[in-house]
Amino acid sequence: MHILIVTDQHVDSLGGVQVAIRMQRRALERLGHRVTVAAPALHRRGYDTAAQDRDAYIDLPSRPITRDREYGITWPGRRSDRALARALAERPPVDLVHVQGDFWGAMIGMRAARGLRVPIVHTMHNHVDEGTRAVTPLAPLAFAGLRAWRRLVLGSPRGYVDRSSRGAWRYLAELAAEAAAVTAPSQHFAEALRRHGVSSSVLVTPNGVDDEAIAAARERARSERRRPQLVWLGRMSHEKRVLEFIEAIAVSGIDADVTLHGAGLLLPRVEGRIAALGLTDRVTVAGPVPYAAALAALRDADALVQTSIGFETQGLTPFEAAALGTPTIFSDAEIADDVDVAQKWVVADGSVVALAHTLQQATGELSAADAGRLRVEDSAATRFLQSARTAEMVSVYEHVLVAG
Known part of the structure; x- marks a missing residue:
């Protein structure tokens, strides 16, 4: 054809x-x-x-x-x-x-x-x-x-x-x-x-998700860390709720390293809000990166944070994360149901406070456990x-x- x-x-x-x-x-x-x-x-x-x-x-x-x-x-x-x-x-x-x-x-x-x-x-x-x-x-x-x-x-x-x-x-x-x-x-x-x-x-x-790219990313060794690493990927626009995520990081007070990958119309506001809230020691804006680099970041992270609600028709990044063994903190329960893996955290509602609470829960569990134990099982990856x-x-x- x-x-x-x-x-x-x-x-x-x-x-x-x-x-x-x-x-x-x-x-x-x-x-x-x-x-x-x-x-x-x-x-x-x-x-x-x-x-x-x-x-x-x-x-x-x-x-x-x-x-x-x-x-x-x-x-x-x-x-x-x-x-x-x-x-x-x-x-x-x-x-x-x-x-x-x-x-x-x-x-x-x-x-x-x-x-x-x-x-x-x-x-x-x-x-x-x-x-x-x-x-x-x-x-x-x-x-x-x-x-x-x-x-x-x-x-x-x-x-x-x-x-x-x-x-x-x-x-x-x-x-x-x-x-x-x-x-x-x-x-x-x-x-x-x-x-x-x-x-x-x-x-x-x-x-x-691409078989070869996933296989290549899974070959990479995960970096050493002294505290949990969270990653966010996407277009920086209102429907993706990236500003709400920044607010939730500040409210939660989590002891974690957070990296934002992507760009968009809200990028200047995101950078300004990070500075205004005094989060520059914890939150890094990596900007747009090639696909292989995005997958590498997903593989290395302890968890992906998915923040949009009701907007995504699929939400590909949690699927990519799951294929790489990385669990997701879901703001959208419907996407969590579609991904359907055991290791996950789901935010109770669309408020900043609820997201902050789930960030605290997830990073607390990640800090307390051997990071290798809180991963998506390899047997679940092939279906993605x-x-x-x-x-x-x-x-x-x-x-x-x-x-x-």
């Missing part, structure tokens, strides 16, 4: 979805399939596509939308259609379009599938409702704008739309109407999509690997192609 994946952000930009797509591509190629990934061109300073990836990527004309130039937008329309068609003309025929975006990527992918006359598999990674409400009080207007934009770009929905769907869910339902199969990366998000009328049939296809997950997605592709 030749699968065209279309997504909202370049897969070498920062984010769990981008990591998942890179893993999927490599795993599919190992099985003999061809994968082409189309996304907005990346404008990060100093970035250059690796030579071995150039034939697999189609960089669509784009413009940066964040100050750090990490993320960009490609306007769906005739210009992007032509750019994509020219690039695809130099490649073998596409059998299927896998849309792994919920905004411009979704619209570009659907326009491409129409032109190519091939079916669509749509994996919905983005909790549009929760994410939008987290960043603006004008969420209902934003949802209406998304629906108007979708109609302008794609016209009337080409399929059944459940009239009970509302707001962001209605927008996603109108996208789902065009797909031969709709999937979600976790059970809890699949249930939310069904409950809100996006699609009556949503397949659960969790993102996996991409090799296991890719077979599931290939089955979805084959079913759609046969049905089509």
